[in-house]
Amino acid sequence: MDIICDKRESGTLLQVSGRLDALSAATFEKDFLQVMEGGETKVVVDLADLKYISSAGLRSILASAKKARKAGCTMHFCGLKGMVQEVFQVSGLGTMFTVSATVEEAFGA
Amino acid sequence: MSETDAHLNITADFDNLAEVTAFVCQRARELTVPELLWSKLELVVEEIFLNIVNHSRLPPEAVVDISCSLQKVEDVPDDMFCVSLRDHGQPFNPLKTEAPALEQDVDSRPIGGLGIYLVTQMTDHCSYARQDDSNIFSACFRMKQAG
Numbered sequence: 709m710d711i712i713c714d715k716r717e718s719g720t721l722l723q724v725s726g727r728l729d730a731l732s733a734a735t736f737e738k739d740f741l742q743v744m745e746g747g748e749t750k751v752v753v754d755l756a757d758l759k760y761i762s763s764a765g766l767r768s769i770l771a772s773a774k775k776a777r778k779a780g781c782t783m784h785f786c787g788l789k790g791m792v793q794e795v796f797q798v799s800g801l802g803t804m805f806t807v808s809a810t811v812e813e814a815f816g817a
Numbered sequence: 818m819s820e821t822d823a824h825l826n827i828t829a830d831f832d833n834l835a836e837v838t839a840f841v842c843q844r845a846r847e848l849t850v851p852e853l854l855w856s857k858l859e860l861v862v863e864e865i866f867l868n869i870v871n872h873s874r875l876p877p878e879a880v881v882d883i884s885c886s887l888q889k890v891e892d893v894p895d896d897m898f899c900v901s902l903r904d905h906g907q908p909f910n911p912l913k914t915e916a917p918a919l920e921q922d923v924d925s926r927p928i929g930g931l932g933i934y935l936v937t938q939m940t941d942h943c944s945y946a947r948q949d950d951s952n953i954f955s956a957c958f959r960m961k962q963a964g
Contacts, residue, residue: 730834730867760856762863763932770928777923791856798938799931800919 709758711739718815719750725757728765736765740772744779751776752814756787761795769801782806786814822886829866829875829904837866837883841900844885850898854958857939858900861956864932865902865911873906873952890942890957897941897957904952910945911954912937 709732714721720743728736743751753769755761776783786808788796796802808814825840827833841862845855862883869881882903887896917930937943942957 729863730831760859762860763929763935764863764867766931767928770923770926773923774928791860794939795860795935798935800917800921803920804923804926 709735711736713739713743716815719752720746720748721752721754721811721815723754723757725759727760728758728768729760729762730764733764733768737768737772740768741775744776744781748781750782750784750815752784752786752811754787754811754814755785755792756789758787758792759790761792763799766795766799766801773805784808784814784817786811822884825883826880827883828877829870829873829879829881829906830877831867831870834863834866834870838862840883841885845898848885848887848898850958850960851962853962854898858898858958861936861939862900862902864936865954865956868911868932869902869904869906869952872909873904875904875906879905887960888957893942893959895959895961897959899955899957901953901955903954905950906952908947909952910947912943912945 709724709726709728712723714723722740722743724736740751773783784806788807806817808817823844825837827837838859841858842855845858866881884901886899888899890897911933914933917934936956940956941959944955946953
């Protein structure tokens with residue numbers, strides 16, 4: 709898994725690519741926490757290039773989201789497709805979070 | 818045993834996850850499992866193998882037997898690609914775990930409990946049996962997917 713962090717005027721964009729699984733979940737949580745600790749109030753997580761996610765990946769997202777809420781930071785998702793979209797839908801995360809089609813829409817949401 | 822059977826015996830160690838998924842995906846390719854199923858297959862194998870690693874209380878040298886085969890399952894007309902994981906741990910039927918509450922908000926929702934639920938949703942058929950002091954979990958996928 710690779711994460712590209714792009715600090716913008718209206719928030720921070722995290723572009724996550726590859727696999728978010730038991731091997732990489734801790735890295736996602738650590739990187740997300742780092743952005744939050746910088747005082748960010750809006751994070752958009754772009755999953756357009758994420759090919760695979762397991763329950764370990766979902767756990768890292770849920771854990772991050774709980775910390776974000778406590779810190780007053782909102783978490784948005786975009787670019788879901790294929791099995792990642794299906795896993796989001798099946799697990800209920802697709803309705804729990806604000807999910808947009810594109811990065812631009814997510815920053816406008 | 819079917820002629821399509823292939824086995825991997827491997828210790829129940831987190832570090833073996835990549836080898837386990839590589840073995841199952843290789844068999845899926847050899848048996849021409851549709852490509853759209855591969856990531857679901859990987860997900861199911863990761864969830865079940867790590868469930869064994871984390872909860873079976875096996876000694877470090879204990880081996881998990883993973884097998885892949887094409888099978889006929891009752892009431893299903895087409896062949897199914899089935900992955901079975903067998904371990905000698907404590908009796909544990911994952912299918913008896915409580916389904917997660919999917920409607921809760923971020924604050925009230927527990928972080929865990931999704932793995933087995935995802936397995937049941939991503940497979941076309943799954944089953945658990947306790948045989949000869951072993952847990953045997955099988956996950957099957959239809960070779961011909963609707964649509």
